[in-house]
Amino acid sequence: MTSNERVVVIGTGLAGVRLARRLGELGTPVTLIGEEEHRPYNRVLLAEVLAGRYGPEVIALPAPGEPVRARVTGIDRAARTVTCADGSVIGYGRLVLATGSQPVLPPLRGLFTAGPPETAETPETAETADSANTAARELPEGVHAFRTMDDCLGLDKALRPGVRAVVIGGGLLGVSAARALAVRGARVVLAQQSERLMEHRLDPAASELVERHLTGLGVEVRTECRVRDVRRAGGAVRSVRLADGYALDAEAVVLACGARPRTGLARSAGLEVREGVVVDDELRTSDPSVHAVGDCVQHAGTVYGLAAPALEQADALAALLAGDTGARYTGTRSLTRLTLTGRLGPFDPAAFDLAAFGEAEALPGDDVVQLTDATRGTHRKVVVREGRLVGGVLVGELGTVGALARAWEGTEPLPSAGGPLLHLLTHDGGSC
Numbered sequence: 536m537t538s539n540e541r542v543v544v545i546g547t548g549l550a551g552v553r554l555a556r557r558l559g560e561l562g563t564p565v566t567l568i569g570e571e572e573h574r575p576y577n578r579v580l581l582a583e584v585l586a587g588r589y590g591p592e593v594i595a596l597p598a599p600g601e602p603v604r605a606r607v608t609g610i611d612r613a614a615r616t617v618t619c620a621d622g623s624v625i626g627y628g629r630l631v632l633a634t635g636s637q638p639v640l641p642p643l644r645g646l647f648t649a650g651p652p653e654t655a656e657t658p659e660t661a662e663t664a665d666s667a668n669t670a671a672r673e674l675p676e677g678v679h680a681f682r683t684m685d686d687c688l689g690l691d692k693a694l695r696p697g698v699r700a701v702v703i704g705g706g707l708l709g710v711s712a713a714r715a716l717a718v719r720g721a722r723v724v725l726a727q728q729s730e731r732l733m734e735h736r737l738d739p740a741a742s743e744l745v746e747r748h749l750t751g752l753g754v755e756v757r758t759e760c761r762v763r764d765v766r767r768a769g770g771a772v773r774s775v776r777l778a779d780g781y782a783l784d785a786e787a788v789v790l791a792c793g794a795r796p797r798t799g800l801a802r803s804a805g806l807e808v809r810e811g812v813v814v815d816d817e818l819r820t821s822d823p824s825v826h827a828v829g830d831c832v833q834h835a836g837t838v839y840g841l842a843a844p845a846l847e848q849a850d851a852l853a854a855l856l857a858g859d860t861g862a863r864y865t866g867t868r869s870l871t872r873l874t875l876t877g878r879l880g881p882f883d884p885a886a887f888d889l890a891a892f893g894e895a896e897a898l899p900g901d902d903v904v905q906l907t908d909a910t911r912g913t914h915r916k917v918v919v920r921e922g923r924l925v926g927g928v929l930v931g932e933l934g935t936v937g938a939l940a941r942a943w944e945g946t947e948p949l950p951s952a953g954g955p956l957l958h959l960l961t962h963d964g965g966s967c
Contacts, residue, residue, distance in 0.1 A: 540628025541566060542856055543617060545607050545800065547575040550829025550845035551633030552596045557853030559599035566625060567598060568617070570606040573684045574598075578635075579842050581687045582708075586715035591684060610804040612822055629824055629856060632801055632812055633849075636794035636830035636840060638680040641703065644764035646678065677772035678765060678788045681712050693787045696720035700787040701775045703762050705732040707873060709791035710745060716789070717752040724755045724783050726762055726775070736871055736891045740907055740914050741930045748887045748912065796831040796838055811838045816863045818852045828852055835866055843869045868893070868944050870936075887912075890936045893926025893943055894918055901925075906960050915960045935960055 542558055544551045547569030555567040569575060575596040583589045605619035616626050640646070674680065679690045694700075698721045702713045705727025713725040725732075731742035732749075746756050761778040765788060775783045796811035807813040807821040811833030818826045818834075828848040830840050839845070844867035854862035870892040895918065897903045902919040913931030917924060917939060924943045929936055 540564075541626070542629045542631060543568065543625055543627035544631045544633055545617065546633030546635055546829065546831075547571065547596075547598065547602050548578055548633060548635045548829060548845075549596070549842055550635075550849045551575075551631070552598050553846050553849035554631060554633065554828060554853050556597065556599050557850060558856060561853060561857035563853075563857050565599065566627075567600075567602040568605055568607060568619075568625070569602045570604070571683065571685070572604065575602065576684055578682070581681065581684070582711035582715045584684075585681075585687050585691060585712070586718040588718075591688070607800060610800060610825075612804055612825065615824065627824075629826065631852065632820070632825065632827040632831055633829045634797040634800060634827075634831045636682075637797045638682045638790060639793045639795055640674075640680065640790060641762070641792050643762060645767060646674065646765050674790075675765070675767050675772055676770055677786060678790065680790050681708060682794065690787065690789065694719045694721055697722060698786050699784045700724070700789065701726060701762075701783050701785040702789045702791055703775070704791035704793065705729070705734075705756070705758070706791065706793060707733060707736065707871065708793075709789075710749065711873065712789050712791050713749055713754050714752065716787075717749070717754050721787070723753070724757060724785075725749065726760045726777070726783075727756070727758045728761050730759050732756065732758070736895070736928075737889070737930075738895045738916060738928050740905075740916070741889065741891070741895075741928045744912055744914055744930045745887075745889065794830070794840060796833070796840075798831055801827070801831070809833055816865055817855055818848055818864055826852055826856075834864065837866065839867060839869060841867075841869050841871065843867055870940050870943075872933075872936075887931075888933045889928070889930045890933055891926075891928045892940060893924075895926050895928040904960060917960065 541564045543566045544555050545568050547567060551567060552575045555565045558565040575598045577594045577596055580589060580594040584591055584594060605621055605623065607617050608620050609618045616624050618624050677693065680686050700716050700721040700723050702709050702723060702725045705725055709725060710732060713723050716723045731739060732745050733742055749756055762775055763778045764776050765772055766774045766776060772785055772788050775785045775788060798808045798812050801812040802808045806825060812820055812827040812831050813833050814820055814827050818828055820827055829845040847867050848864050851862050851864040870890060872890045874888050897918045905916040907914045911931060915929045917927035927939055
């Protein structure tokens with residue numbers, strides 16, 4: 536690619552802004568397009584904004600210049616142009632899709648004000664307009680997704696001490712939202728369909744500690760709890776009914792049921808899309824002049840949906856587009872970390888940290904080293920397979936997480952399973 540070929544990046548999340556900034560530093564012309572009215576921001580920190588710990592300006596991302604504020608509605612691959620909702624047309628030399636992900640909206644009766652999907656969403660039905668803001672997918676008053684700054688600010692307006700809030704979904708986002716709402720003085724019920732919180736990332740002991748922490752903040756945690764419908768009066772939510780017929784009073788409902796890659800533009804442009812936009816090690820789509828990075832991407836069969844892979848992809852693609860023909864993205868071994876902070880008053884519990892990486896559940900034949908202190912609320916566990924560290928989970932004191940992460944990322948055989956690992960669990964190996 537010659538230096539005068541403009542790169543157009545669609546999306547102002549972590550991946551899009553990082554790519555645009557790197558390209559600007561490398562002297563490659565770039566146009567960044569984003570549909571949100573707000574300055575680009577770090578979506579990972581939205582729960583901290585909701586909790587009142589940060590203002591929206593604190594989580595702003597440094598972008599190269601002012602992004603073009605427009606919603607892209609189509610891609611003409613033959614003409615190498617993108618068309619925006621306002622009718623403007625922007626040409627590109629290389630196009631990068633950094634469209635991110637969108638919230639999964641559960642098929643609850645009474646949820647949608649128009650066009651209700653009464654069966655589970657599929658990627659195709661969710662992509663009709665690739666947005667939660669269309670009339671057909673408008674949520675009733677008091678019901679909030681939790682994916683964008685507008686979602687966060689809308690929920691913020693609904694909060695006051697004692698307001699009854701129901702969070703649907705007990706994954707990473709649901710736990711963060713429930714904590715933030717409790718910090719703000721809401722009376723929170725967290726409804727999780729499976730038997731424990733964050734079951735895809737944590738082992739049972741760690742899940743129990745997370746639940747105990749939330750309960751200590753006044754959050755009522757209900758596991759194995761399936762929500763059936765949302766009941767409204769005068770257009771606003773009034774309660775949430777469970778499958779067993781029990782009704783939870785609710786003035787605010789937060790949908791934290793996961794996210795899926797936002798692939799509508801790619802699909803309509805005829806690019807290969809499976810679960811996400813399919814890319815190779817050069818982050819090329821099925822059209823060599825179109826690349827993709829971030830949450831919308833499926834690389835080597837994997838959709839990450841995490842910040843670290845998005846940033847690594849952006850860095851690799853920036854190098855490639857700036858002329859480094861040897862740059863490649865070969866995948867990310869990503870560690871999940873969550874810090875629950877905030878202050879409820881003079882009796883606020885200490886901050887709660889957790890980290891998880893790799894496979895936290897052991898298979899037959901694996902070696903497991905585990906240290907749990909229920910009194911202190913700490914839990915450390917690592918799993919070793921054939922002499923290699925394959926995963927672990929830590930709750931509470933995370934002084935050893937840096938050394939453990941390095942041992943896991945290095946994939947080198949460990950000298951032995953017991954001694955060195957026990958040393959890593961009981962000594963400060965450096966934090967990351």
